[in-house]
Amino acid sequence: xxxxxxxxxxxxxxxxxxxxxxxxxxxxxxxxxxxxxxxxxxxxxxxxxxxxxxxxxxxxxxxxxxxxxxxxxxxxxxxxxxxxxxxxxxxxxxxxxxxxxxxxxxxxxxxxxxxxxxxxxxxxxxxxxxxxxxxxxxxxxxxxxxxxxxxxxxxxxxxxxxxxxxxxxxxxxxxxxxxxxxxxxxxxxxxxxxxxxxxxxxxxxxxxxxxxxxxxxxxxxxxxxxxxxxxxxxxxxxxxxx
Numbered sequence: 001x002x003x004x005x006x007x008x009x010x011x012x013x014x015x016x017x018x019x020x021x022x023x024x025x026x027x028x029x030x031x032x033x034x035x036x037x038x039x040x041x042x043x044x045x046x047x048x049x050x051x052x053x054x055x056x057x058x059x060x061x062x063x064x065x066x067x068x069x070x071x072x073x074x075x076x077x078x079x080x081x082x083x084x085x086x087x088x089x090x091x092x093x094x095x096x097x098x099x100x101x102x103x104x105x106x107x108x109x110x111x112x113x114x115x116x117x118x119x120x121x122x123x124x125x126x127x128x129x130x131x132x133x134x135x136x137x138x139x140x141x142x143x144x145x146x147x148x149x150x151x152x153x154x155x156x157x158x159x160x161x162x163x164x165x166x167x168x169x170x171x172x173x174x175x176x177x178x179x180x181x182x183x184x185x186x187x188x189x190x191x192x193x194x195x196x197x198x199x200x201x202x203x204x205x206x207x208x209x210x211x212x213x214x215x216x217x218x219x220x221x222x223x224x225x226x227x228x229x230x231x232x233x234x235x236x237x238x239x240x241x242x
Contacts, residue, residue, distance in 0.1 A: 005174050007141070008117035009085070010044045011108060013126030014055035016147050017165070019077060021127075024059035026069035028076035038081050040165035045082070047173055050115050052086035053077070054107035054124065054134070060091035086114045102126075103133035108140050125168050129154030143168045 015021040018041070020032040044051050053074075059065035065073075074087060088111045090100040100106030105119070112119035124135035125143045128150055135142030144150070144158035145168050155161055162168035 006047055006049050007123040007172060008121035009050040009052060009112065009115050009123075010169075010172055011052045011054045011086075011111050011122055011124045011135075011140075012041070012084075013102075013124070013128075013131045014053050014074075014077065016127040016149065017125060017131070017145060018053070018081060021147075021149070024062075024064040025073055026059075026065045028072045031073060031076040031080065033080050034165065036164060036166050040169045041081055043166075043169050044172070049173075050085040050117070052088065052111045052115065053084050054088045054102070054111050056090045056102050056107075056130075058091075058093050058101075061093035061096060086111045088114070103130040103137060105134055105138035108134050108138035112138070112140075123172050125162075125165070125172070129157060132158050143171055 012018050015025075016034075018033065018037050020034060022030050022032075025031070041051055057065065057070060060067070060070060070089070070091075074089075078084060088100075088107045090098060090102070090107055092098040092101050094101070098104070098106065100110065108122065108124055109119050112122050120139040122135075122138075122140040123143060124131055124138075124140050125145060126132060126135075127145050127147045129144075132142035132144050132154070141160070142158070143160045143162055144155065145162050145165055146155050160171055162171055
């Protein structure tokens with residue numbers, strides 16, 4: 001059981017956070033974990049804290065990624081990083097008006113519900129502003145791990161910023177904040193230009209594991225999520241599509 005200092009669950013964004021962001025990826029062979037991803041996630045697991053994935057995958061709505069392809073990509077993520085307790089994927093487009101697509105709170109709320117925990121006791125770790133905003137909208141804690149595609153304003157606006165996943169886990173599993181703001185390490189590279197965006201929620205590595213539940217789709221037990229989709233292309237386009 002997690003200690004009182006630990007969160008009830010840690011929810012990770014997928015593209016750009018756990019794996020290298022390949023716009024609208026439909027090929028499991030192109031899945032590549034970011035440096036230190038496996039050890040960071042394993043450390044959370046060893047602490048007895050459930051782990052999940054909450055990801056926008058607008059490529060599904062755009063017809064760029066099929067449900068089975070998304071499932072295969074998510075399954076590959078688990079092969080490389082180990083099993084997650086819940087997957088929640090938003091397959092909608094930016095203009096679909098869903099309540100799951102980050103920065104809306106739907107994905108975070110669904111993941112928390114699937115795990116049987118309060119969203120306010122969860123932490124969301126992501127690489128763009130929408131990840132942190134979704135966490136805040138759900139009442140959860142958000143930790144930003146910037147990459148070269150993270151906008152400068154997103155870094156400035158984030159309450160907690162970590163230089164990499166290892167540093168983010170340090171914060172999550174007991175790192176202290178100073179005056180409500182924590183900044184650890186360096187902000188993962190040169191900020192990019194464009195708009196940050198994430199795709200709609202779905203659960204499970206494409207809804208295969210009993211932990212997938214897609215928004216506005218059939219929800220299963222275990223992890224929340226539908227077929228995982230890849231984020232959009234460049235920050236200016238993909239950001240909005242993720």
